[in-house]
Amino acid sequence: MASDGDKGKSSLPNNNAKASAIREDGAFWSIFAYLISGLLFWGGMGALADHFLNTSFLILIGLLIGLSAGLGLIWMRFIRQ
Amino acid sequence: MTGTLNLVGYGLSAIGPAIATGMIFAAYINGVARQPEARSILQPIAFLGFALAEALALFGLVLAFVL
Amino acid sequence: MSAMLNRSGAGFAPPSSADFDFKPIFGNSIFTTKPVFLCFLSVILIATFFILSARKAAIVPSRLQFAGESVYGFVRGTLGEAVIGPEFMRFVPFLFSLFTFVLTNNLFGIVPFLQFPTMSRIGFPISITLCVYVCYHWIAIRKHGFIKYMKDVCFMPGIPAPVYIILTPVEFATYFVTRPLTLAMRLFANMFAGHLLLLIFTLGGEYLLKSGALIKIFSLFSFTFAIGLSFFEFGIQCLQAYIFTLLTALYIAGAVADEH
Numbered sequence: 001m002a003s004d005g006d007k008g009k010s011s012l013p014n015n016n017a018k019a020s021a022i023r024e025d026g027a028f029w030s031i032f033a034y035l036i037s038g039l040l041f042w043g044g045m046g047a048l049a050d051h052f053l054n055t056s057f058l059i060l061i062g063l064l065i066g067l068s069a070g071l072g073l074i075w076m077r078f079i080r081q
Numbered sequence: 082m083t084g085t086l087n088l089v090g091y092g093l094s095a096i097g098p099a100i101a102t103g104m105i106f107a108a109y110i111n112g113v114a115r116q117p118e119a120r121s122i123l124q125p126i127a128f129l130g131f132a133l134a135e136a137l138a139l140f141g142l143v144l145a146f147v148l
Numbered sequence: 149m150s151a152m153l154n155r156s157g158a159g160f161a162p163p164s165s166a167d168f169d170f171k172p173i174f175g176n177s178i179f180t181t182k183p184v185f186l187c188f189l190s191v192i193l194i195a196t197f198f199i200l201s202a203r204k205a206a207i208v209p210s211r212l213q214f215a216g217e218s219v220y221g222f223v224r225g226t227l228g229e230a231v232i233g234p235e236f237m238r239f240v241p242f243l244f245s246l247f248t249f250v251l252t253n254n255l256f257g258i259v260p261f262l263q264f265p266t267m268s269r270i271g272f273p274i275s276i277t278l279c280v281y282v283c284y285h286w287i288a289i290r291k292h293g294f295i296k297y298m299k300d301v302c303f304m305p306g307i308p309a310p311v312y313i314i315l316t317p318v319e320f321a322t323y324f325v326t327r328p329l330t331l332a333m334r335l336f337a338n339m340f341a342g343h344l345l346l347l348i349f350t351l352g353g354e355y356l357l358k359s360g361a362l363i364k365i366f367s368l369f370s371f372t373f374a375i376g377l378s379f380f381e382f383g384i385q386c387l388q389a390y391i392f393t394l395l396t397a398l399y400i401a402g403a404v405a406d407e408h
Contacts (some may be wrong), residue, residue: 019230024124026231026398030322031132033330035139037321042314043143063143067136069318072311074132076304079125 031074038070039063091145098138105130160355163347168268168340186266190252198248223247223393231397235404239397242283246276247393250335254385257343258378265385268339270332277332280396288403331395338388342381349374 046062049055109127113120170181178184201216209217223244228236250267257265266272288297301323302316353370356363 020120022226022231022394023398026395027128028131029330029395030327031128032135033322033326034318035132035136036330037326038318039139039143040326041317041321043147047147059147063140063147065314066318067140069314071132071136073304073315073318073322074128076307078128 027078031078034073034077035067035070038066038073040066042066042069087145087148091141094141095138098134098141101134102131105134160352163344163351167347168343182264183266183269183272186256186262186264187253187272189262190249190256190266194245194248194252219248220244227390227393227397231394232401232404239400243393243397246280246396247389250276250392251386251389254339254389255382257339257346257385258381263346265339265343267335267388268343270336273332273335277328280331280399281328284396284399284403287400291404327399331392335388335392338384342384345377346374346381349377 042065043059043063046059046065049058049062105127109123112123170183172178172180173182173185174180198216201212204210205213224236224240227243227247228240232239253266253272255265256262257268291297292300302319303312304315304319307315349370353367353374356367356370
């Protein structure tokens, strides 16, 4: 808990470090969300395609596309700066 | 008791990414604690490692349900 | 194995998701069950506590005022100012009520005689997540305009055009489906699993206590574990309330930021 004594001083570097640590925390959850939505969306597309075309390999291709899309977005949003 | 062995397999396979994530963060925290100004260099590397380990875990989860 | 024991007669019935369904206390409506009353109770408790702590505000704070102010200072400093930036003051009331509401409802899980975290019914996390969802999209649309916001969310600059076919649906799904979904699911799953864990140890201890003389001793271990895990759960409950509010603040910060 932030004590009230700290608030008056509010030394800038300390506050900045805290803020960037908190943003990092959010970034990890965002990475998780990107991976999940990539897999779910393109995997779901693959499953639908499988269902209508009576094949069984398209879901695997969909999952791989989703995985690479998620990783690509993470690369662009968080790693390449 | 009924169920599918896929989930047992997924449980076993999740051990790997779990240990990997722990080691990535341990190394990252160590690095930042030793040299706080290196954070901006270490951060993308930690993100990349976390994303790859997590990707494998999620891929396993999806395959456990699909196969 | 437990199912086999059950079939053979008097065995230990492990707690299941059926333990989370409550009969209406009166009448025949789903709005008179225990979680709903706990939800109302939490609102009354929060209002009473903060009205009492702020009523006689003095420069030298009383103990109650100090408690109220340190919660407020925590939300305002760590979750508001550090995350959202210069415009944070507009969102502090929202973040503060969110944090106290989730925290109180989570803590009901280990309060004796109440002993049910309201957030382990999926409806409660979903409804507060809906508030957050509407809030941060509304802020972003007000700030950037609908078309520019959609363009910001779905199209990253600096990518060759054909790649957008693959990336845009994923971005859209992340912003509009996965983020709110994980926000609600994380809170729900933590509270559900925590309550189930406590139930297993208390019900197991009770069952052991009812069986033979020598086995009665082992119920002591089970109850000790239940008490120890209650403290562990206390940590989880505070942490989940913090994470929920932190992620809300981060989403709002993303909405008020100039570019994504």
